[in-house]
Amino acid sequence: LIMRKSRKALQFLNQALPILRAVGDKGGEAATLNNIGAVYSSLEENHKALQFFNQALPLRRAVGDRNGEAATLTNIGAVYDDLGESQKALQFYNQALPLHHAVGNRSGEATTLNQIGKVYSDLGEKQKALQFFNQALPLDRAVGDRGGEATTLNNIGGVYSDLGEKQKALQYYNQALPIFRAVEDKNNESVLLGNLALLERKQGNLQASLKHIQSAIAIIEELRGTYTEQDLKTTYFSTVQHYYKFYIDLLMEQHKKNPSQGYDTIALHISERSRARGLIELLAQANAEISKNVDPKFIVEEKELQLKRQAQEKILSTLINQTPLPKDTIKQTETEIQNIINQQKQLKAKIRAQNPERDKITNPEPLKLPEIQQQLDKDTVLLQYSLAKERSYLWLVTPTSLTSYELPKGEEIEQIANRFYSQLSSKGFAVDSAQKLSEIILAPVKDQITGKRLVIVADGVLQQIPFAALADPNNSKNSTQTNNECRDVICKVSRGGLIPEPNPGVNINNTNYQPLMLNHEIVNLPSASTIAIQREKIAKRKIAPKKIAILADPVYSSNDQRVTGKEETISPELDLERSALNRSAKSLNRTGWSRLPNTQIEAQEILKLFPSTDTLQAFSFDVNYNLATSKNLNQYQILHFATHGFVNPDQPELSGIVLSLVNQDGKQVPGYLRLADLFEQDYPAELIVLSACETGLGKNVSGEGLVGLTRGLMYAGAGRVALSLWQVDDKGTSVLMQEFYKQMLQENKTPSEALRAAQRKLWANPDWRSPHYWAAFTLQGDWK
Helix, strand or coil: CCCCCCHHHHHHHHHHHHHHHHCCCHHHHHHHHHHHHHHHHHCCCHHHHHHHHHHHHHHHHHCCCHHHHHHHHHHHHHHHHHCCCHHHHHHHHHHHHHHHHHCCCHHHHHHHHHHHHHHHHHCCCHHHHHHHHHHHHHHHHHCCCHHHHHHHHHHHHHHHHHCCCHHHHHHHHHHHHHHHHHCCCHHHHHHHHHHHHHHHHHCCCHHHHHHHHHHHHHHHHHHHHHCCCHHHHHHHHHHCHHHHHHHHHHHHHHHHHCCCCCHHHHHHHHHHHCCCHHHHHHHHHCCCCCCCCCCHHHHHHHHHHHHHHHHHHHHHHHHCCCCCCCHHHHHHHHHHHHHHHHHHHHHHHHHHHHCHHHHHHHCCCCCCHHHHHHCCCCCEEEEEEECCCCCEEEEEECCCCEEEEEECCHHHHHHHHHHHHHHHHCCCCCHHHHHHHHHHHCHHHHHHHCCCEEEEECCHHHHHCCHHHCECCCCHHHCCCCCCCCCCCEEEEECCEEEEECCCCCCHHHCCCCEHHHCCCEEECCCHHHHHHHHHHHHHCCCCCEEEEEEEEECCCCCCCCCCCCCCCCCHHHHHHHHHHHHHHHHCCCCCCCCCCHHHHHHHHHHCCCCHHHEEEEEECCCCHHHHCCHHHHHEEEEEEECCEECCCCCHHHCEEECCCECCCCCECCCEEEHHHHHCCCCCCCEEEECCCCCCCCEEECCCEEECHHHHHHHHCCCEEEEECCCCCHHHHHHHHHHHHHHHHCCCCCHHHHHHHHHHHHHCCHHHCCHHHHCCEEEEECCC
């Protein structure tokens, strides 16, 4: 199953399905259901894939399609394999295998034997795996499936590598590599090069390992560039992150042996190359004149080639799901796609000659160390994290230096970080977690960060952690108590001794806990490269003429006392919107969207700080979709949304901001500002504030970070975004926001300075001292 399958293929297949059912073509219906399952499988939506495969299987049996039955059984086995359910996978593979043999489908038989071998290899039964791989190999050769032959050779090499038999592993890898190159299977070529890198490293041949992983990464970068749609780029890139992690780990091992050779500098650059590439490209392209000085006929030709390529990729996505595989037609289609790619490359060269800056915009290069350092000042340090299976790393960057540190494995950090987040977001707070996480990820750099602004480029679970609430490693009183003391926390006994448990009843005023924000201004970035692009973009645009637009206290229900009319029948379009909003509310453990009465008080207090002529205020029914998507908002330097917001971790595109859902007469109106809507807006604001719940989270896509509202707002033009990491108390948020704006307006502080000052203010008040109330809000973007 290859990455070119996309959701566009689903549209095509879903159009065919009712037609086939209407004419009673059960065989065609079964094949289409199987193909839909295969597309979902390629998108790693395994449970959806199973639904369609399980619908296809009885139909194939009913029409006596034994070949198709075997193919679907193999597909079901592959899904269970991906889900880690090895025994179920074997159950379906073993049903498929005799069917493939009985109908003479030697290609399908070879594929299934290979899959069974892979399962046994994953289970550690290496000799059994070899038996199946060795059965598959002659079948691959007999049917002339050179790609299958190379895959089997690679798998056999992998088993021998695991068994420590280097020469045998190399023998099979070296047979597979030229075949992958001959059939132009770049994806599997990169896989094999990664395997060679791993093998050489096991043998202590670090330079040879570096050479292979560099070649693998070069192919991955090339393949990423071939995807025309950003979501496919992101999906593909998420599947190859382990190559970048391996490369970083290898470079840092070399750095340990040769600390003066600059391997840690290269590792930082590879870390930067591995993260938020989609966001970097989107930011670079936003409002850019990518067609400037380019011959219009080239632009037309570029669009035509893109459409032709998408059409061929759509055909290919259908062909590769057919049973049996139409190999000749697939080869012709792949050749046609490659021809189009070659034409696109030639055209890009012509366009680049007319507009050299265009390539930098459409394919921006992540920053290297000197360029990162140029973005910093003497009072600022950048902390960039990379979490991985065996070891994690931290790089500390100043304007004149780079220092690197090895941290524990990602799983250990994630366990403590998840506990820390859970305690903070649930109004309970255990000092122990704040201290322990700080000791792991901040204590190594405590001497270098004294008195500095901290710019955090987090990774994995650390992206949802408020660093402001971590214990300050430079405060000696913050050191973790020994397990036998367990002061300020409840303890339980486990095999490892006493383990602190969170105690929501602990009075934080009675502890020695000192949060990081007391002595540090803290800013977050998706990657170091984003700040350079944002600054360049902001420097080129005019400052908006007016100060602030506030949208607060919308009307969510016809039961709201502000509604004077009766509820009317809802339209089908709005019914779909309401269903989506209700599902999102349930995912946040809400029964619906309750009114936030303090937001209007919050807004009125904030508005007092600005000249009335420089403000826009929208309350109640005026907080509507039409206003949020109008050109009016691009006149303001600050946009403040005081309403419910949410992220959908499964489908980030459904994340959004909830505006008024009814008008004064009780009629349902559009009020769901989705992430897709944000990408369509022009918000050239210096600051956008989402004074709402969980607006700072998103789906953690490997290699891209949190995909949620922040990305949409930055693309729309925000220089900085202030948002929250968990559901925030309405009154607590109001107090924090009022102080935040007072610090900016009355004390002339930057947004990051003002946020810290507001948090310190709440910390000083016993009623709001708990980090639950002040730590949720974080700032993403420029600190200047």
